[in-house]
Amino acid sequence: MIPVVFGVILVVMVLLDNTPGDPARQLLGDNAEEWEIEEMHKQMELDKPVLYRYGKFVWNLLHGDLGISYFTKSPVWGNIVLRFPYTLLIVTLSMVLAMLIGIPIGVYAATHQYNWKDNASIFLSLFCVSMPNFWFALILVNIFAQKLRWLPPLGIDTWKSWILPTVSLAIGYAASLARQTRSSMLEQIRQDYVVTARAKGQTERKVIYKHALKNALIPIITIVGSTFGMSLGGAVIAETIFSIPGLGSFTMSALTSRDYPTILGSVFYLATLFSVILLIVDIVYGLVDPRIRSQFIRSKRKQKSSGKSALASADTEA
Amino acid sequence: MKKKKNRGHSAEVWYRLKKNKLAVVGMIVIIIVILVAVLAPVLAPYSYDKQDLMHTFAKPSAEHLLGTDKFGRDNLSRLIYGARSSLSMGLGATVLSCIFGLTLGAIAGYFGGVVDNIIMRFCDLFSCVPYLLMCVVISAILGPSLMNAIIAMSLAHIPGSARLLRASILSVRDMEYIEAAKAIDSPHAHTILKHVIPNAIAPSIVSITMGIGGCILSGATLSFVGLGAQPPLAEWGCMLSEGRSLMRDHMELVLLPGIAIMITVLAFNLFGDGLRDALDPRLKN
Numbered sequence: 001m002i003p004v005v006f007g008v009i010l011v012v013m014v015l016l017d018n019t020p021g022d023p024a025r026q027l028l029g030d031n032a033e034e035w036e037i038e039e040m041h042k043q044m045e046l047d048k049p050v051l052y053r054y055g056k057f058v059w060n061l062l063h064g065d066l067g068i069s070y071f072t073k074s075p076v077w078g079n080i081v082l083r084f085p086y087t088l089l090i091v092t093l094s095m096v097l098a099m100l101i102g103i104p105i106g107v108y109a110a111t112h113q114y115n116w117k118d119n120a121s122i123f124l125s126l127f128c129v130s131m132p133n134f135w136f137a138l139i140l141v142n143i144f145a146q147k148l149r150w151l152p153p154l155g156i157d158t159w160k161s162w163i164l165p166t167v168s169l170a171i172g173y174a175a176s177l178a179r180q181t182r183s184s185m186l187e188q189i190r191q192d193y194v195v196t197a198r199a200k201g202q203t204e205r206k207v208i209y210k211h212a213l214k215n216a217l218i219p220i221i222t223i224v225g226s227t228f229g230m231s232l233g234g235a236v237i238a239e240t241i242f243s244i245p246g247l248g249s250f251t252m253s254a255l256t257s258r259d260y261p262t263i264l265g266s267v268f269y270l271a272t273l274f275s276v277i278l279l280i281v282d283i284v285y286g287l288v289d290p291r292i293r294s295q296f297i298r299s300k301r302k303q304k305s306s307g308k309s310a311l312a313s314a315d316t317e318a
Numbered sequence: 319m320k321k322k323k324n325r326g327h328s329a330e331v332w333y334r335l336k337k338n339k340l341a342v343v344g345m346i347v348i349i350i351v352i353l354v355a356v357l358a359p360v361l362a363p364y365s366y367d368k369q370d371l372m373h374t375f376a377k378p379s380a381e382h383l384l385g386t387d388k389f390g391r392d393n394l395s396r397l398i399y400g401a402r403s404s405l406s407m408g409l410g411a412t413v414l415s416c417i418f419g420l421t422l423g424a425i426a427g428y429f430g431g432v433v434d435n436i437i438m439r440f441c442d443l444f445s446c447v448p449y450l451l452m453c454v455v456i457s458a459i460l461g462p463s464l465m466n467a468i469i470a471m472s473l474a475h476i477p478g479s480a481r482l483l484r485a486s487i488l489s490v491r492d493m494e495y496i497e498a499a500k501a502i503d504s505p506h507a508h509t510i511l512k513h514v515i516p517n518a519i520a521p522s523i524v525s526i527t528m529g530i531g532g533c534i535l536s537g538a539t540l541s542f543v544g545l546g547a548q549p550p551l552a553e554w555g556c557m558l559s560e561g562r563s564l565m566r567d568h569m570e571l572v573l574l575p576g577i578a579i580m581i582t583v584l585a586f587n588l589f590g591d592g593l594r595d596a597l598d599p600r601l602k603n
Contacts, residue, residue: 008442013458051599126591130584132538135576138562146566233448237539240370251451252543256456271447298382 010054016260018287021279022210023070023258044070044260057264066268067261068253076265080204086156087246090238098173105174106181110189111208116180122182128175134237137168141241154243157208165242169235179221184216191215197199215305217288225281227273236266336589339594347585354385355401364392366399366552367412375568387571388564396552396569397578403553406580407468407546408530414472416526419479420515424481425485427518428510438484449474457545464553467546471533481526486518493517524594531586538579544599554579 024040025032032040041047045056060067063232066076088216105125109118145153152161154216187192189212236248243249247266254262286293335341354361363383370390378385384393426437444452456470490496490513499509538555541548547553549560554575561571 003448004439004442008447011443012455012459015456019459020458063370126587127580127584130535130587132535132542132558132576133484134539134542135558135572136578138558138565139576140574142565142569142572156559228446228520230450233451236450237543240543252454252458255455263455265452267447270451274448275446 002272006266008271009057009264009268012264013050013054013057016258016263021258025287026105026257027070058226061268066265069262071262074303076261077263079250080266080269082313083245083247083250084114085249086244087232087239090162090165090169091228091235091246093162094169095173095224095228095231099165100179101170102174102177102279103116103181103220105183106178107213108180109178110185113186118182121178125178128171131172133168133172135243136171136240137164137238138161140168147188154241156244161242165238165244166217170189171236171302173204173231175290176227177220177223181216181220184219185212194270218285221281221284223301225277225284227276232277233270246306320391324375332595333387335592338592338595341596344585344588344590348589351401351405351582353426354398355405358398358402361526362392362395362398366396367391367550368395370453381505384574387560387568393571393574396557397574400554400575400578401582403464403547403551404534404555404582405535407471407553407556410468410538411471411475411533412530412541413524414468415475415479415529418472418482419476422476422521423480423483423522424487424510424515427484428491428506429512430491434484441480444473444475449569450536450539452538454543454545457540460588462545462548464547464551466536467540470540470545471536475529475533479522479525479529483515483518483522487514489516490518491561503580521599524590525599527586527590529595531583531590534579534586535583547598564576 020039024037025048028040030134038047045053057178058068060132064077066080068075069079073081102125107119112118142154142241144151144164151156151164153164155161190207191212193215194207194212197211198204230257233248235246236252238244239246239249240252247270251263251270254266333346339469355578363381368391372388372390373383374388374390375381376386376390382392382394384397386392387396421439422441426434441501445456452474453470457467460466460469494514496509499513504513537546538553538558541553541555543561544559547556549556557575558572561568561575565572
């Protein structure tokens, strides 16, 4: 996991090095003399080979230093720490909202399969998956901020300004969660243990929520975990629309101004975070599903399970 | 019943696909959108960048069926031309990522061992960055343009399609017919193309179909933040970002391209869903 993240940094660094665009020119302006730019390159160490700079980046990183921004002259790490809470807050809020909406709808649709309520909720969620998130956000802004004037269109001044970004992000997640929940519930609901539970006279509510849903949780957890990780990096759009000073918009502006230390720092941070979240998802599997836990103990079945889980993870990524 | 038994595999899939009404609707919409994109110069009443500064923000009328935008450009024509750029983004990125992803996946799955390890570690490298961040970073580094956005999206998609094909090849690799092919000394390339891939491609086909819709969405997203198609090119995401600053008074400039994106992506999703059900052997009969 860690070597992979360092590999990503190397790829980004090589890409940055071999594409047009020069931070020194950005910093000094168009009128800068040739020798000034060269001087600046020396100061930024851009005249050194990529591998040297890469080695230095990794060395500094191991000492807890992500470098200093070319433009603001402030430490990158400090900026990330300053901005990350906003991203984390909006992503967490929308994820929680999506779970509160999506999972019940999925369970409801699965238990009422093929009736009009099922069709309606599935079609609605397919609509929500297919529409661009930012488009929905713009419509919400138009209705609630510009026409009705109930909520502020941007900024983070009051709790009210968090409503629009949260809802606009949550709707897409909720829809994909509902779809996933429905299909994995449908699979579970036909299992023998559900028949057993019903036969012994268990209340329908408990059969659905305690027996079936618990078993249907694995793919749902995958979706929740990977979406959470994805959106920590992918909240860029919501952040730019609603002017939230989060990590996404920070990375975005660093990319346009080619602020190398900031780009590398935030890509490193987000990639590490993403990997850690995926690792946590794997650990949570074991906590929810005793079958998976036992596979770690019995190494004989490991071969089989790793093939299966590779297929499952490829499935979710596609 | 007799008839059913005589049908080949692809005919069987086609038969089941035809029975799924939503999938058929999706397919028809996809065909229409493709036709519109191909025939754009014929269908569009005006050019996408023909300005008419006397008639800006015109209401819908006989000359401009959907009105005009801030430069007096015909909205309908821009939507029609937009189908071109948006579809080429979706299709281009998917085709590119398929060429590389499927090749890598097939090689990794078939040969296994060291080759597999190297290819998969390479894929890990690209999949440990969140998808959208990856697209944004690569297309911003390469410089904003339609082509670079396509490259960025296909790069971000390669690991997914490679993994998926590899995983399904792993389940086919040890079958007897592969062993038989090896026994009669069939060349590797022949075995892979004729025996392995046809039997392992089903999950990939579904994900490719869905992937086109997904790429249209993320392509629109990239254009929206200014990293994809550049104005004055008509692209749905680009049109959205142009309409954004004017939406207080002219909401239709935001609504129209958004609806176009949604219908297209929805069609690909419906078709992909139907295809998955049709290809799933567990649902036979």
